[in-house]
Amino acid sequence: MNRVNAVIVGAGAAGGIVAKQLAAAGLSVVLLERGPWYTPADCRKDDLRNQRTTVLGNAFGPEDLGFPRVVVDAGGVARIVRPSDSAYQNNAACVGGGTLSYGAQAWRYMPQDFRMKSVYGAPAGSSLEDWPIGYGDLEPFYDQAEYEIGVSGDYAPDPFHGPRKRRLPMPPLPANREWEILEPAARRLGLHPFAIPMLRNSVPYNDRGPCMRCRWCVGFACEVDAKNGSQNTVIPQALATGNCELRMRCTATEILMDERGHARGVEYINEDGRREQQLSDVVVVSACAIESARLLLNSKSRLFPNGLGNRYDQVGRHLQGHYYTGALGYFDHDTYDDVGPGASIALCDYNHGTPGLCGGGMLANEFIRLPIHMIDRLPPGTPRWGQGHKQAMREWHRRTIVVMGPTQQIPTAEARVTLDPAVRDKWGAPVARIQGNSHPHTFEIGAVQAKRAQAWLQEAGAIHTALMNSRPQMISAGQHQAGTCRMGNDPRASVVTPNCQLHDVENVFVIDGSVHVSNGGFNPALTIMAIAYYASAALVRGWKGTRYRS
Amino acid sequence: MAGTAATGAVCITGCSWRNSSRWEFLSNAQAETLAALADQIIPEDDFPSASQAGVVVYIDRQLMGPYRRHRGAYQGGIESADQISRKFCGVALAQARPTMRQEVVSALAERFREFFEMVREHTMEGYYGSPRHGGNRDAVSWRMLGLKEPPLRGRAHYDLSKGRGS
Numbered sequence A: 001m002n003r004v005n006a007v008i009v010g011a012g013a014a015g016g017i018v019a020k021q022l023a024a025a026g027l028s029v030v031l032l033e034r035g036p037w038y039t040p041a042d043c044r045k046d047d048l049r050n051q052r053t054t055v056l057g058n059a060f061g062p063e064d065l066g067f068p069r070v071v072v073d074a075g076g077v078a079r080i081v082r083p084s085d086s087a088y089q090n091n092a093a094c095v096g097g098g099t100l101s102y103g104a105q106a107w108r109y110m111p112q113d114f115r116m117k118s119v120y121g122a123p124a125g126s127s128l129e130d131w132p133i134g135y136g137d138l139e140p141f142y143d144q145a146e147y148e149i150g151v152s153g154d155y156a157p158d159p160f161h162g163p164r165k166r167r168l169p170m171p172p173l174p175a176n177r178e179w180e181i182l183e184p185a186a187r188r189l190g191l192h193p194f195a196i197p198m199l200r201n202s203v204p205y206n207d208r209g210p211c212m213r214c215r216w217c218v219g220f221a222c223e224v225d226a227k228n229g230s231q232n233t234v235i236p237q238a239l240a241t242g243n244c245e246l247r248m249r250c251t252a253t254e255i256l257m258d259e260r261g262h263a264r265g266v267e268y269i270n271e272d273g274r275r276e277q278q279l280s281d282v283v284v285v286s287a288c289a290i291e292s293a294r295l296l297l298n299s300k301s302r303l304f305p306n307g308l309g310n311r312y313d314q315v316g317r318h319l320q321g322h323y324y325t326g327a328l329g330y331f332d333h334d335t336y337d338d339v340g341p342g343a344s345i346a347l348c349d350y351n352h353g354t355p356g357l358c359g360g361g362m363l364a365n366e367f368i369r370l371p372i373h374m375i376d377r378l379p380p381g382t383p384r385w386g387q388g389h390k391q392a393m394r395e396w397h398r399r400t401i402v403v404m405g406p407t408q409q410i411p412t413a414e415a416r417v418t419l420d421p422a423v424r425d426k427w428g429a430p431v432a433r434i435q436g437n438s439h440p441h442t443f444e445i446g447a448v449q450a451k452r453a454q455a456w457l458q459e460a461g462a463i464h465t466a467l468m469n470s471r472p473q474m475i476s477a478g479q480h481q482a483g484t485c486r487m488g489n490d491p492r493a494s495v496v497t498p499n500c501q502l503h504d505v506e507n508v509f510v511i512d513g514s515v516h517v518s519n520g521g522f523n524p525a526l527t528i529m530a531i532a533y534y535a536s537a538a539l540v541r542g543w544k545g546t547r548y549r550s
Numbered sequence B: 001m002a003g004t005a006a007t008g009a010v011c012i013t014g015c016s017w018r019n020s021s022r023w024e025f026l027s028n029a030q031a032e033t034l035a036a037l038a039d040q041i042i043p044e045d046d047f048p049s050a051s052q053a054g055v056v057v058y059i060d061r062q063l064m065g066p067y068r069r070h071r072g073a074y075q076g077g078i079e080s081a082d083q084i085s086r087k088f089c090g091v092a093l094a095q096a097r098p099t100m101r102q103e104v105v106s107a108l109a110e111r112f113r114e115f116f117e118m119v120r121e122h123t124m125e126g127y128y129g130s131p132r133h134g135g136n137r138d139a140v141s142w143r144m145l146g147l148k149e150p151p152l153r154g155r156a157h158y159d160l161s162k163g164r165g166s
Ligand SMILES: Cc1cc2nc3c(=O)[nH]c(=O)nc-3n(C[C@H](O)[C@H](O)[C@H](O)COP(=O)(O)OP(=O)(O)OC[C@H]3O[C@@H](n4cnc5c(N)ncnc54)[C@H](O)[C@@H]3O)c2cc1C
Pocket: A009, A010, A011, A012, A013, A014, A015, A032, A033, A034, A035, A051, A052, A090, A091, A092, A093, A094, A095, A096, A097, A098, A099, A101, A102, A103, A104, A105, A106, A107, A218, A219, A220, A250, A251, A252, A253, A286, A287, A288, A289, A291, A292, A295, A479, A480, A481, A512, A513, A514, A523, A524, A525, A526, A528
């Protein structure tokens, strides 16, 4: 097969952007994606089979058969899990990756989020660190993501965000009912509520129409294509350059190395199940944090017997996501208006600055409330079945509000991805084994956040409230997974350089959430996108100096 | 194998023993017990019970698909429910008097917790989930909760002439 300049593994948030940036700079690119390309026409709103409620399977992959993982619980017991099991820690497997079906909250991390150790000190036993780059380094690329992928919102009422050069390209969507209830309450508490920035068209943008506000949004694809992901922006643009070939249903299994310690390309299983090789000058790994780590670990060779980039046993460590906590509020009036995307209002008053706490997180109202979600969200004391449960469903379905947020996890080196010694996927490759948990201080922060959500709901008039802060028995790093290939200057304590290049191998890059040193108190996609623009720019600069050409 | 019942249920290898069943996986007797159990979880009032809304159809259908892995648990659990019932009142759950059924199901919930929790979850899915999977007949639970049907409210007032559409 013809040699190309770059092979990119994974056509998700990051991989799509890298493909477009490299192809636009004139590099020949092959973009490998293990899943198919769903279009708005395939979009089926199924409350039991989507990317968030997966009781009947994942709508956007991976399929349940053939792609297990192994998870190890707090007691050290390992079990095999299928992709639709929440313990699997899935994101997605399709063109667009998570961005086809995500909620599309579009957060910039705050300046402090890149300097957690300097600001707070690292709690004993944690692996909290500063990033080697700062908010200022990423600002232009956050801006690029906001304008190229498309973000609606208005930061004006939020005094806590980092400096920005300009406003968002689209205004926020008009208020929904929950906004009307929660906004004045937050103001009365002296807080600073504002519209959640969203990777979603509120007005026509990028040649596509606006959101029709259907409320079946998070976990679903958008049938009017108003939700902005890599599949409807950068990937089509990459293909339009003529320099990029997208190969779907192609799963990378190994990065191929030569005898001098250079990558030669990638081995993958094609859509017919045949093993193929694609040779290239550079390899970019953008398979989402868990699979990116797994691919590196599965790439063993004479010079790299423990996997690529893993000389100092760093690949797979510091696995992070978010610890979601919050509260349910029950009201004596309807709170429900069925106007999508549902989540509308947030505040960043609690991300930083609480004495005694290492950070915090953003709080927002929840996206979606389908009947299936209410079953275990009725007021405490409600019978779990029988007439009382049915009655309570009628009474409360339209009268609840959930406020919650992604508490920033304090990372540990023990929360990690390794290769399972026994279990293999249907192609014969060892699967990811996930173990460990975030630092216990995380749960203290989460408990405080839950109380804050409760106080907000009470001020808004909730007649009952219930806290949502159950403590997970293992790391919670599914949709928001990050951190497995830390960015840093010290090759012994990190996997990639500040430009996302492996310390060990000059022509292999990891560009996705894997490189996050800490994961902010926010949903991560916009930061992953910003890093993809930032790292692509560095790669193209290096390319122009022909550093990677062999 | 001649395994297709008159109703058109499809039979796969090894299921000739229940080829007179109206169901895809369950036997008629198993389905009756499951209906009685599900109807304790969501009983009839002004709105239909679980089985009236198609919950058994939902579960039976999923046992041919994503819930294949629960087949053994259903067969064993349904058997246990009938055993408890026979011990309490001499007949299978579906034949027990209504007041008796509640006692039997409470005992089941206690002694076979895992099975009961699974049936509870699946019953709720069948009743409150999308009608396309065989339950929630005519979207009855959604209407019961005061929701619009079909639920994609935005579609009605979306102006597709804005932007290029898709
Ligand atoms: C339901 C849902 C809601 C979410 N809501 C939000 C939100 O509101 N805001 C937010 O910021 N984030 C949200 N997220 C998370 C967001 O989608 C992810 O953070 C983001 O997509 C991660 O980007 P990535 O590039 O690292 O990985 P992905 O987008 O997951 O892309 C990785 C791609 O690599 C492919 N791949 C993996 N291994 C291989 C291989 N070996 N060979 C070939 N291809 C491979 C995968 O199939 C996938 O398509 C949500 C996610 C989900 C699922």
